Amino acid sequence: MTPAPTPLAPDTVLALAPDPASAQSGRKLATPGKWQNLNAPPGSLWGECQGSGQTPYLTGVDLSGPAFRCSCPSRKFPCKHALALLLLHATHTGQFGSATPPGTLQSWLDGRAARATAERPAADGNPATPAGKAAPDPAAQARRRAAREKKVTAGLDALQTFLKDLIRDGLAHAPARPYSDWDTQAARLVDAQAPGAARLVRQIPEHLSDPAALLAHLSRLYLLTEAWPRETTLSPDGQADLRAALGFLIDSAAVLDGGGIRAQWQVMGQSLTEEDMITTRRTWLVSGDHTAVLLDFSAWGRPFPPALPPGGAVQAEVCHAPGTYPQRALLRGEATAAAAPPHAQSLTLDALLDRHGAALALNPWLERTAHLTGPLHLLPGDPWYAQDSTGRLPMTGSERSLHTLLALSGGEALTVYAEWNGAALTPLSVQSGGALLSLRQLETP
Amino acid sequence: MSDHDALLALALVGATRGTLPTPGPDPLGQATAQITRPDAEGTLLARAALHALAHAAGRLPDPASDSLPTPAPAETLPEVPERAARHLPLVIGTPHLSEWLTLCAQAGWRVPPARLPELLDHASNDGRLRPLLTPVLGERGRWLARFNPAWAFTPPTPGEDAWANATEAGREALWRSVRERDPHAARDLLREHLSSERAGSRKRLLNALLDTLTLDDHTLEPLLDTLTTDRSDDVRTLARTALHRLSSSAQNARHAARFAALVSLDKPGLLGRLTGQTPSTLTPPTAPDEHATRDGLPDPTSKDCLSATALLEHLLEHTHPDALLAALNIPPATLVNIARQHEHLPALAENTVSTEHTTLAAALLHDLPTHPFLLQIGPPETLSSALKQALRDRDPERLVALLGPHPGPWPPEPSAALLTALRDTIGPAHYAAAWGYRWAQLAELAATHAHPHTPHPDPLPADATDYAHRTLTELLGTLELRKQMWNDFGKGRG
Numbered sequence: 001m002t003p004a005p006t007p008l009a010p011d012t013v014l015a016l017a018p019d020p021a022s023a024q025s026g027r028k029l030a031t032p033g034k035w036q037n038l039n040a041p042p043g044s045l046w047g048e049c050q051g052s053g054q055t056p057y058l059t060g061v062d063l064s065g066p067a068f069r070c071s072c073p074s075r076k077f078p079c080k081h082a083l084a085l086l087l088l089h090a091t092h093t094g095q096f097g098s099a100t101p102p103g104t105l106q107s108w109l110d111g112r113a114a115r116a117t118a119e120r121p122a123a124d125g126n127p128a129t130p131a132g133k134a135a136p137d138p139a140a141q142a143r144r145r146a147a148r149e150k151k152v153t154a155g156l157d158a159l160q161t162f163l164k165d166l167i168r169d170g171l172a173h174a175p176a177r178p179y180s181d182w183d184t185q186a187a188r189l190v191d192a193q194a195p196g197a198a199r200l201v202r203q204i205p206e207h208l209s210d211p212a213a214l215l216a217h218l219s220r221l222y223l224l225t226e227a228w229p230r231e232t233t234l235s236p237d238g239q240a241d242l243r244a245a246l247g248f249l250i251d252s253a254a255v256l257d258g259g260g261i262r263a264q265w266q267v268m269g270q271s272l273t274e275e276d277m278i279t280t281r282r283t284w285l286v287s288g289d290h291t292a293v294l295l296d297f298s299a300w301g302r303p304f305p306p307a308l309p310p311g312g313a314v315q316a317e318v319c320h321a322p323g324t325y326p327q328r329a330l331l332r333g334e335a336t337a338a339a340a341p342p343h344a345q346s347l348t349l350d351a352l353l354d355r356h357g358a359a360l361a362l363n364p365w366l367e368r369t370a371h372l373t374g375p376l377h378l379l380p381g382d383p384w385y386a387q388d389s390t391g392r393l394p395m396t397g398s399e400r401s402l403h404t405l406l407a408l409s410g411g412e413a414l415t416v417y418a419e420w421n422g423a424a425l426t427p428l429s430v431q432s433g434g435a436l437l438s439l440r441q442l443e444t445p
Numbered sequence: 446m447s448d449h450d451a452l453l454a455l456a457l458v459g460a461t462r463g464t465l466p467t468p469g470p471d472p473l474g475q476a477t478a479q480i481t482r483p484d485a486e487g488t489l490l491a492r493a494a495l496h497a498l499a500h501a502a503g504r505l506p507d508p509a510s511d512s513l514p515t516p517a518p519a520e521t522l523p524e525v526p527e528r529a530a531r532h533l534p535l536v537i538g539t540p541h542l543s544e545w546l547t548l549c550a551q552a553g554w555r556v557p558p559a560r561l562p563e564l565l566d567h568a569s570n571d572g573r574l575r576p577l578l579t580p581v582l583g584e585r586g587r588w589l590a591r592f593n594p595a596w597a598f599t600p601p602t603p604g605e606d607a608w609a610n611a612t613e614a615g616r617e618a619l620w621r622s623v624r625e626r627d628p629h630a631a632r633d634l635l636r637e638h639l640s641s642e643r644a645g646s647r648k649r650l651l652n653a654l655l656d657t658l659t660l661d662d663h664t665l666e667p668l669l670d671t672l673t674t675d676r677s678d679d680v681r682t683l684a685r686t687a688l689h690r691l692s693s694s695a696q697n698a699r700h701a702a703r704f705a706a707l708v709s710l711d712k713p714g715l716l717g718r719l720t721g722q723t724p725s726t727l728t729p730p731t732a733p734d735e736h737a738t739r740d741g742l743p744d745p746t747s748k749d750c751l752s753a754t755a756l757l758e759h760l761l762e763h764t765h766p767d768a769l770l771a772a773l774n775i776p777p778a779t780l781v782n783i784a785r786q787h788e789h790l791p792a793l794a795e796n797t798v799s800t801e802h803t804t805l806a807a808a809l810l811h812d813l814p815t816h817p818f819l820l821q822i823g824p825p826e827t828l829s830s831a832l833k834q835a836l837r838d839r840d841p842e843r844l845v846a847l848l849g850p851h852p853g854p855w856p857p858e859p860s861a862a863l864l865t866a867l868r869d870t871i872g873p874a875h876y877a878a879a880w881g882y883r884w885a886q887l888a889e890l891a892a893t894h895a896h897p898h899t900p901h902p903d904p905l906p907a908d909a910t911d912y913a914h915r916t917l918t919e920l921l922g923t924l925e926l927r928k929q930m931w932n933d934f935g936k937g938r939g
Contacts, residue, residue, distance in 0.1 A: 009531070010531055010534040011534055030926075031919070033919065033923070050914070091535065091929060163490060167460050167490060170462065171457050172458065173459075211453060211456075215453055216497035218493075219493035219497050220497060222487075222493075223491075223494045349506045353504050353505065360501055361502055364494075377514075379510055385507075385510065392506055392509050399562075400566070403562035403592065403593060407558040407561040407562055410585050422501050
């Protein structure tokens with residue numbers, strides 16, 4: 001007999017919400033009175049929630065993902081009904097029956113189970129090309145690629161001239177330049193299909209008050225302009241690093257076709273950054289010595305795709321994109337809930353910097369790495385610092401997450417999983433009571 | 446000057462205004478020297494790139510600081526168990542957080558450390574949560590609050606400098622926490638510090654004293670007496686209010702003497718004897734009253750002196766009922782009779798409510814049978830029968846007046862009857878305004894104040910509207926959530 005599923009903690013459920021509004025609505029719906037049926041047959045949950053119409057919405061959750069299905073019109077996944085169903089399972093477990101779901105839901109669950117079974121053997125061998133999908137035309141691909149590369153070359157040539165002009169005039173004059181200078185240059189690079197370089201140009205004004213940081217930033221851009229004409233002299237992984245820094249999309253199909261590491265991965269933490277109305281969600285996964293970061297994007301406030309449960313563990317095949325220091329990765333197939341693997345060894349701050357330095361030596365354009373580090377003491381202030389026996393490093397992040405860390409520490413040392421971007425540590429999760437507690441989930445309203 | 450600084454200096458003035466610096470003999474300098482480009486700008490930028498990367502990759506941690514925070518003291522309360530803590534994410538930001546905190550404090554538990562920042566933030570934005578959160582903060586919470594000025598409303602960690610280092614809000618919190626543990630020590634704190642505090646702090650502390658005043662506080666009378674001549678109007682008023690509530694205070698005795706001199710009871714005529722009513726006459730004072738100003742009265746000999754009836758109104762409102770009754774040695778009904786005869790029943794009712802005088806409330810309810818606050822402090826059976834009548838009459842206005850002031854949870858019986866009344870009245874309503882805003886207000890009150898174990902009413906009739914179904918389902922769902930919460934807290938109590 002399949003054991004009854006262990007309810008996800010309310011915090012973990014709320015962290016799965018695609019946006020704060022969904023989390024708030026899910027909380028409001030998490031009262032048994034709003035549900036006509038609540039059932040938890042093995043491996044899944046289902047219920048019927050009365051909405052504004054006559055017919056209640058039929059909501060199902062496959063706990064192996066978790067994956068969600070609901071008859072409501074929302075295009076968010078999970079929707080507020082699915083979140084409420086999971087929350088109710090956490091707080092009112094006793095009120096769930098064990099009835100089997102209606103036909104439509106059962107078919108969906110059966111389909112998922114069948115797909116999971118079918119995908120498993122394929123993961124160990126060479127996956128077949130999806131049926132019905134025509135193979136791309138190599139000649140057309142080559143033409144498109146050549147056209148783009150020509151544009152990038154022209155854009156980076158102009159950028160190099162712009163950078164040299166800046167140095168010839170003297171950086172002391174740079175702050176007096178009109179803002180349109182930087183915007184125009186960034187826009188040209190967007191037109192030249194080098195969005196990564198455009199992003200770096202848009203960051204220039206942040207450094208205008210610090211000449212040393214400005215020179216470092218400009219020199220990094222210059223390195224891009226020098227590397228591009230010599231691309232063919234780089235190793236394939238070096239070329240991938242350069243293309244990623246210039247903003248070339250990764251070839252997802254090729255990455256997935258290359259296969260990956262099927263293992264139990266701990267979801268170490270999530271972070272969000274926002275640039276030009278695009279929010280990027282980074283989900284860090286660790287399995288033994290392997291680290292992977294999954295990127296999801298949300299433009300103009302649209303919801304993110306469903307998240308992996310922060311602090312939890314999943315069984316998944318993780319395919320790394322090529323690179324000299326491979327971090328960026330894609331999931332092949334679906335991740336399913338799994339038992340947590342043992343925690344990785346934590347690093348001292350000095351060792352963390354060593355690892356980051358070694359990564360930079362391979363990929364000079366690497367923006368951040370993430371590590372389990374500790375035991376650390378926290379020093380509140382402006383900025384906050386993390387300190388261990390090897391010294392201290394500045395910290396950044398929301399006030400709430402830093403105070404939560406301090407509350408958990410009580411002034412004693414603790415171990416955190418944090419991103420290091422060369423300037424500050426951003427804590428993403430903390431080891432507490434033998435479990436990994438995601439800091440972002442605590443901030444969910 | 447290092448190689449990097451030399452490059453930066455040239456970059457600042459412009460590559461054409463100087464010559465490229467010669468790199469040093471160290472390995473980085475030697476590597477830099479290998480980098481040459483056809484133009485000075487390119488060479489400078491390429492060399493700067495090498496330095497920037499070498500700096501980033503070779504970074505060492507900053508030197509450690511000696512001033513780590515002192516660790517938090519050991520906890521004295523157990524942490525709330527997971528079965529009760531799991532409700533917290535769902536009730537934060539809702540009206541049910543107050544109930545969760547109250548249940549947690551009653552159980553003698555403290556909140557989980559990870560939740561402290563969120564709860565402290567909520568309490569810093571909502572003053573009503575502060576006294577509820579303080580008892581469940583634990584040592585960790587009090588320690589943590591030191592690191593954010595927005596959380597200064599929490600009591601500072603006890604110690605010799607605690608009072609001196611605390612903000613005004615912190616002193617109030619410290620005093621309240623001492624008051625809870627040791628009322629005698631709290632009185633000593635007031636004697637020691639109150640007169641030297643700023644006016645804002647004096648007001649905070651006097652308000653805190655009024656919130657927790659008992660007859661044992663009569664030992665504070667000399668201090669309160671001195672504050673009746675304070676520079677601040679608010680402080681003077683608060684001090685007089687405290688003295689008013691202490692039945693044996695000298696202020697009450699002086700008011701009682703004024704009352705006795707002002708009011709004389711006449712011999713009742715036949716009608717008076719039959720109705721039990723004693724007529725009274727007022728004799729305005731003529732002699733100077735040396736304590737008038739400190740007791741909040743204009744001097745009777747000045748041009749601003751109160752008329753006899755205005756003086757009576759003031760005395761009926763600001764003299765403890767026990768002192769008024771003793772002044773003329775009369776029963777509560779006669780005092781009510783005097784107030785009625787001179788049309789000052791509202792003043793006497795206000796006094797009765799503020800001093801929570803049960804017997805006078807019972808006497809006043811004959812004249813003011815619908816006064817909701819008198820009903821709250823009067824005999825329980827009177828309130829109960831008033832509630833029953835209002836429920837029978839389906840009178841939402843009256844129900845709001847009677848139930849609104851009750852802190853909750855309401856007793857099971859009126860809770861169940863109210864749910865039935867809500868069900869009976871909502872059926873045909875298509876929206877809140879059609880139901881009546883008082884009923885909608887009662888439904889909201891019931892969600893937070895009805896007894897969580899109230900049995901559900903019969904289902905709505907088949908022809909009830911969608912709005913009726915939705916509203917009632919939501920209300921019952923909320924009660925279900927509270928019931929589960931109570932059960933989860935109840936398991937560990939006792």
